[in-house]
Amino acid sequence: MQKFGFFRNPTQITYGMEAIYQVENIVNEQQFKNVLIITDPGILQTDLISKLQSQLENVNYKIYGKTQPNPTVSNCNHALAMLKEVEADVLIAIGGGSSIDVAKAVALLATNGGSIEDYEGIDKFNQELLPLIAIPTTAGTASEVTTFTVITNEEEQYKLTVGGIRLAPKWALVDPLVTKTLPxxxxxxxxxxxxxxxxxxxxxxxxxxxxxxxxxxxxxxxxxxxxxxxxxxxxxxxxxxxxxxxxxxxxxxxxxxxxxxxxxxxxxxxxxxxxxxxxxxxxxxxxxxxxxxxxxxxxxxxxxxxxxxxxxxxxxxxxxxxxxxxxxxxxxxxxxxxxxxxxxxxxxxxxxxxxxxxxxxxxxxxxxxxxxxxxxxxxxxxxxxx
Structure with a gap:
């Protein structure tokens, strides 16, 4: 019989209909001033972005909306450049696992530097990550609570995995309503x-x-x-x-x-x-x-x-x-x-x-x-x- 190992869940989970509207409470409680939203082209065409924007009227924000289905190193680098422009003190990822994985990578790079390829493996980084609010729009990857991110190196045609307990989003807002119009x-x-x-x-x-x-x-x-x-x-x-x-x-x-x-x-x-x-x-x-x-x-x-x-x-x-x-x-x-x-x-x-x-x-x-x-x-x- 196997011995009991461990169970960990570092993410604070809010689950329920209209959980997406908890963003404003988190931003206000934590006194965040500058926000980078990471998403994909499909989500940009829905009303989910406006639901976020209505809660961010008192803060400065930008939107990175070019995440690919199999997110790439290039996605991470471009999003990181936008994060530096807005001087974000918090990230919001809204979308499937791809957007959340990019946000995790950017949160890591924002405080640890380098390129995401430098951190392949488990616990290869030392600094705490930039805070991340994850809002999944698919019932699939569960990236909103996991301690991994998977990014594709297009040049080498290789998916690299970065892991570590600190990689988990700080907050997960899990709202079944946002999946209602999913194709x-x-x-x-x-x-x-x-x-x-x-x-x-x-x-x-x-x-x-x-x-x-x-x-x-x-x-x-x-x-x-x-x-x-x-x-x-x-x-x-x-x-x-x-x-x-x-x-x-x-x-x-x-x-x-x-x-x-x-x-x-x-x-x-x-x-x-x-x-x-x-x-x-x-x-x-x-x-x-x-x-x-x-x-x-x-x-x-x-x-x-x-x-x-x-x-x-x-x-x-x-x-x-x-x-x-x-x-x-x-x-x-x-x-x-x-x-x-x-x-x-x-x-x-x-x-x-x-x-x-x-x-x-x-x-x-x-x-x-x-x-x-x-x-x-x-x-x-x-x-x-x-």
């Missing part, structure tokens, strides 16, 4: 990403009783509500459960890390630009099949949490039911079953396999994974689904 395709991709977070956290070697409880509840909420959120975007009950499921999964994997699926997905996104959630959705069945023989009892739990009828089945049949449940959910919400639409081949197989093995997620995957295993998982994900 079905993004709802689907980010929701599947959240489910993968929960599955990989639950089966992680670093899991403990607290993280397992959070992960299982996340699996139940997401699997029971993702279809409704995709096909009925104005269903606030489904949106609420999805946002809470994403948050719970984030709190879990922030303490356990993830697994092979995320390790393999990052190189594909870095090289081919495939959306992170879609990449995970395509890879996860193959990773689950690989892992099921190592921890079938855990996959049996996942099948049960996803509503599968497992009565009378053997342990391995119950584990297989979990894999099939994830496949069916992905298909039902329109996630591609393969990489066929993305023109992905095996020309970068060696590079992707080496990059994947650099991920700390491989270490906590429930089944020991070697270089040959990674290559085979890539082949099954790419060739096996053509």
């Amino acid at each position: 079905p395709s993004i709802t689907a991709a980010t929701g599947l990403d959240a489910l993968v977070h929960a599955i990989e956290s639950y089966t992680s070697k670093a899991a403990n009783p607290i993280t397992k409880t959070l992960a299982r509840e996340a699996i139940r909420k997401i699997s029971a509500n993702l279809r409704q959120a995709v096909y009925g975007g104005d269903n606030l009950v489904a949106r609420d459960h999805m946002m809470m499921g994403s948050l719970l999964a984030g709190l879990a994997f922030n303490n356990t890390r993830l697994g092979n699926c995320h390790a393999l997905s990052h190189p594909i996104s870095a090289i081919y630009g495939v959306p992170h959630g879609v990449t995970n959705a395509i890879i996860i069945p193959h990773v689950m099949e690989f892992n099921a023989v190592a921890v079938p009892e855990l996959f049996s739990d996942i099948a049960e949490d996803m509503g599968e009828n497992i009565e009378g089945l053997t342990l391995m049949e119950r584990a297989e039911a979990a894999v099939n449940a994830v496949k069916k959910l992905s298909k039902d919400i329109g996630i591609p079953e393969s990489f066929a639409d993305f023109n992905i081949g095996l020309e970068y197989l060696e590079q992707m396999s080496k990059d994947a093995l650099l991920s700390g997620n491989i270490e906590v995957n429930p089944r020991i994974t070697k270089y040959a295993d990674v290559k085979e998982l890539y082949k099954k994900s790419i060739e096996g689904t053509k």
Whole structure:
């Protein structure tokens, strides 16, 4: 039996409908004077920015709105330059995980200097970060409570991960209402990403009783509500459960890390630009099949949490039911079953396999994974689904 490890959550979370309107209270209480808002072009076209602006009438602010879906080193550098112009004493990130990840990187660079590449790894920085208010607009990445940021080095086609307890946002305003108008395709991709977070956290070697409880509840909420959120975007009950499921999964994997699926997905996104959630959705069945023989009892739990009828089945049949449940959910919400639409081949197989093995997620995957295993998982994900 594994010893209890630890559980940490350095972020103050405000959860609920219209939580976005807590920005003004934080700014006033902390007496912030200069604000940099970091977001993306899609959010700029919504009314969410005006909801922020109405709360910042008494402060000086600028908006950086060019964050890319797979955020880059260039995004971080440009946002940092704008931060220096406005002399910001606080950052507000509003958007998906990409905007929040850029904001984390900028918060780090503002006080530690250098370039974000200098800090790849865990706890490679010494100074406290600039305060960050994170407002997620997707029920997916949970970057608003995690202690990591993932940034793409475009020149090297490589996703680098920076981690550390101080990297977590100081405040997270988690408001299900802001996801109401999220397009079905993004709802689907980010929701599947959240489910993968929960599955990989639950089966992680670093899991403990607290993280397992959070992960299982996340699996139940997401699997029971993702279809409704995709096909009925104005269903606030489904949106609420999805946002809470994403948050719970984030709190879990922030303490356990993830697994092979995320390790393999990052190189594909870095090289081919495939959306992170879609990449995970395509890879996860193959990773689950690989892992099921190592921890079938855990996959049996996942099948049960996803509503599968497992009565009378053997342990391995119950584990297989979990894999099939994830496949069916992905298909039902329109996630591609393969990489066929993305023109992905095996020309970068060696590079992707080496990059994947650099991920700390491989270490906590429930089944020991070697270089040959990674290559085979890539082949099954790419060739096996053509």
